[in-house]
Amino acid sequence: MTTRVMLISPAAGDARREVRFDDDGPLGAAGLRRARAAAATLPAAARTFVSPSLRCRMTADELGLTPAPEPAPAGCTMGRWRGRTLAEVADADPADVAAWLSDPGFTGHGGESLRQLCDRVEGWLTGLAADPGRVTAVVEPDVVRAAAVCALGARVEAFWRLDVRPLTSTELSGRSGRWNLGLGCALGAA
Known part of the structure; x- marks a missing residue:
């Protein structure tokens, strides 16, 4: 039997507009309205699962979901960069930003590497596949990217080549560790 996983990226919040490493900020008013409109x-x-961040929990609430909290699909742990903008980090640590963008094993920020994120997400997906049926999860965009990398069997470096827009769904379907990938559709789109 097949497992179908719908990964929903959260509605936009201030951290995304500011290109800020997630500081667990709330959704903006427009994001709340868009999520509410897509609920049906x-x-x-x-x-149903939700990443532990405030914006994922708020998106799930506005979508009318009652998910179980799930730490496995949490966004990438950014260590000392958390809450700072990309511009701030690039000004202070340009070599570290360059390493982070080019080395999937980089943990110089004191957080999780992209490789570790992809491995964690792959383990979560493997666990989901053990129990067939439909799964909905509101997760951070980096988790959607990691899931796509895993589904395609791509190199971790492909992570940076994937864009995930707010309030879109990406669907994986499969069994026995083999996933098919349906790329991000706007919620509520026909």
């Missing part, structure tokens, strides 16, 4: 468009799911 989601298919029913046997299991």
Whole structure:
């Protein structure tokens, strides 16, 4: 039997507009309205999860979901960069930003590497596949990217080549560790 996983990226908040490493800020008013408007468009799911961030929890609430908190699909841990803008970090640590963008194993910020994120997300997906059925999860954009890298069997460096827009769904379907990938559709789109 097939497992279908719908990954929903959160609605936009201030941290995204500022290109800020997630500081767990709330959604903006426009993001809240968009999520509320998309609430009736989601298919029913046997299991529903949400990343622990405030913006993912707020998006899930506005979508009318009652998910179980799940630490496995949390966004990438950014260590000492958390809450800072990319511009601030690039000004202070240009060599570290360059390393982060080019080395999937980089942990110089004191957080998780992209390789570690992809491995963690792959383990979560493997666990989901053990129980067939439909899953909906509101997760950070970096988790959607990591899931796409895993589904395609791509190199971790492909992570930077994937864009995830706010309030879109990316669907994975498969069984026995083999995933098919349906790329991001706007929620509520026909």
